Amino acid sequence: MTQVLAIDLGGTQLRAAVSSGDPASLRDLTREPAPASLADFTGRLAALRAEVGDVTAIGLAVPGLVENTQCRWIPNLPYLDGLDIAALFPDLQIGLGNDAQISLLAEAEAGAARGTSDAILLAIGTGIGSAVLANGRIVAGARGGACSFGWACADMDDPGEDRSGWLERMAAGRALDDIAIRLGKANGAELIAAAREGDSAAITALQKPVQSLGMALAGAVALLDPEVILIAGGISAALDVLGQPVLDAMRRQLPAHLRPIEIRAGTFGARAGIVGAALAGAAGQNWRQIR
Template sequence: MSAILAIDLGGTNLRAAIARPGRAAPLEPVGRWAAPACLEDFVALIGTLVQQHHAARVGLAVPGLVTGTRCAWIPNLPWLEGADLATLVPDTPVAVGNDAHMTLLGEASAGAARGMADAILLAIGTGIGSAVLAGGRILRGAHGGATSFGWACADPDDPGDDRAGWLERQAAGRALDGIARDNDMADGGTLIARARAGDAAANALLDRPAAALGVTLAGAVALTDPQIVIVAGGVAAGFDVIERRVAVAMRRQLPPHLRGIEIRPGLLGDTAALAGAAAAAAGSTLWETTA
């Protein structure tokens, strides 16, 4: 198969790589840029990269809701909302997906979930993204928004929020930053570092976010019965500090036959979404091609 251009578009950066199916090194990084400021700049960059690398297909991971190849809701890149990315490059097939979905596709193709048919991925960064592999397919749902785990809630009295889900407000990077600042620390990274070093007060501050992750994760595990839970994203680097507490809270809410579920970090790091975008463009059977 000819070269595939894989793009991982975030709220602040865009990264690109070339995949050449059948070769030992599946991804060749080609560059990193600031996220484009408008759709015209984005289209121009994609077109240039396609021409430079003679790409026959394009795979795109984007930070929001995708229906088919149309971007329905991209809160950090509003200029992308409503754009049908299949029209970006004439005569070049395009596969588009939510970045968490693409990350799990990458891990299922060549990472921590390779060879598995059922898995959950939590991408814990500034917010919380998620994806589910069920029966050998990445679930996308009727409108592309399946498995929006950051919106899971374990507090029936919570009033809700239009911009962030309950779990994001409890345990995502923004939440950890807020906890840290309320306790005279610079940010969530400092909080994690102090907890790892054995600071009892810092560890106590992480009990609630860990419990929130664990009890909500129990619902997802009970619903889907995965073989593995994979943790990715920026907070994954500090997940070792709260992993045991998350697992204890999760298993407490699970039936005995599901308590053996393992939580592991992803193997592909920040290349997972690129690997997933390439796999989707290559026609992976794990990728649901219609939404």
């Protein structure tokens, strides 16, 4: 039986679990701050492997660009750039992927996109990850970076940045935190809670990130014609506040035949990455093909 060490590594947090490869068997091991250096990362993975014992595979979700078993470009954790996970664990099966693509694997195999052949996922947390399911396969692109909607831009005057895209700077968790602080609130979660309670200032402040998300998604829907749009990551819990405004902003930019699109929260919410990592580890390098 495959025993998978599943790792969901974000820009600020690391989650680890052990699984036989299916969501029902997943057992949490830890949730802790992300390692601060390459030495910390490699040491922590080795310690977790030793803790689990009989591991046959590692599934790892990372917030950036990967190719096969190599981390190519991880903007929030640059110490991973160029690291080959298979070289660290040559005796194990490796399922390595971008965190949004790994989250979509979870939803397509066992969650809100199960039974669909075409879907878009946005994983909105510290940054914005994204992934596309097309004809039953998660799209990788020529260099592993397909469908990076966090880099979508609807502002011709934006000068751009090397490590984060326009949409990510407009609508990710860090952007919501900045907006919240300007309104005297601690973070984006407090901002959304205030909007939920009818706070007009909070509702107004959310209009710009909401419209940014809607415009970016309109372009994606026009290009891909998915059956559903899934929202994963921490923002998935805020769809009662943000879902309809994002849908309205998106529909304004779409023709009538593409407007009946649904936005729904992923089944696994913020746990989609760890569930998908377990599935990817069990499947190995061919994890993008949905069974």
